[in-house]
Amino acid sequence: MNFIANFGKTGNPRVALPLCPCLSLSGLAGPACRGSGAGTRFSRSELPHVGKCKQISAMMTEPNDKQAEGHDRREEGQFFENSLAFNLRRGFNRMVDNIDAALSDCDLSSHQFGVLTTIYFGRASTPSEVARLRFQNGAAITYTLDRLEQRGLLRRSRSTADKRVITLVLTEEGRKVTRQCMDKALAAQDRMAAELRPDEQAILLSLLRRICED
Secondary structure, three states, rough: OOOOOOOOOOOEEEEEEEHHHHHHHHHHOOOOOOOOOOOOOEHHHHHHHHHHHHHHHHHHHHHOOHHHHHHHHHHHHOOOOOOHHHHHHHHHHHHHHHHHOOOHHHHHOOHHHHHHHHHHOOOOHHHHHHHHOOOOHHHHHHHHHHHHHHHHEEEEEOOOOOOOEEEEEHHHHHHHHHHHHHHHHHHHHHHOOOOOOOOHHHHHHHHHHHHHOO
């Protein structure tokens, strides 16, 4: 809509300015709004009001940068400080680093040790069972099994019941190394968990078990 508003005394010079948002809303121009109507003609004496109207227009049309920044900060937090996945990953990586350092004398990684304990305690006896229990893909498990077998810590054999099934058995050396590393791995876990009270440790463990349930 274009309004032609004639303000000022007859005979005064007129100036055409763009449409004022105040005019588009009300069709009128008050003292603070003069100077912004599309096709609106104002006398030069009325031009000082133009600045006020432009400020109002900017407030109505420009994006609220502070609000947008606040939204971005909230969105950012959902991927970092307030992210379950991010904090679980950080905690896991920190635990892995601690156990890796503790097992350096055994020349084992925390991942290799985890596979050995899985077999040692009978939680898994085939590559697929190990992968399923540890939430890892088969290729990664196969690579780890190859390394452990090369070191003489385990052996793979065909199942007598089903030749298609590969069974995993620790060698005597594998069982010995696994037992030697247990106390070191547990001590590393305890050092990290020491930052929590016993009741907090129990709550955390319970929640993690719920998350990992199928």
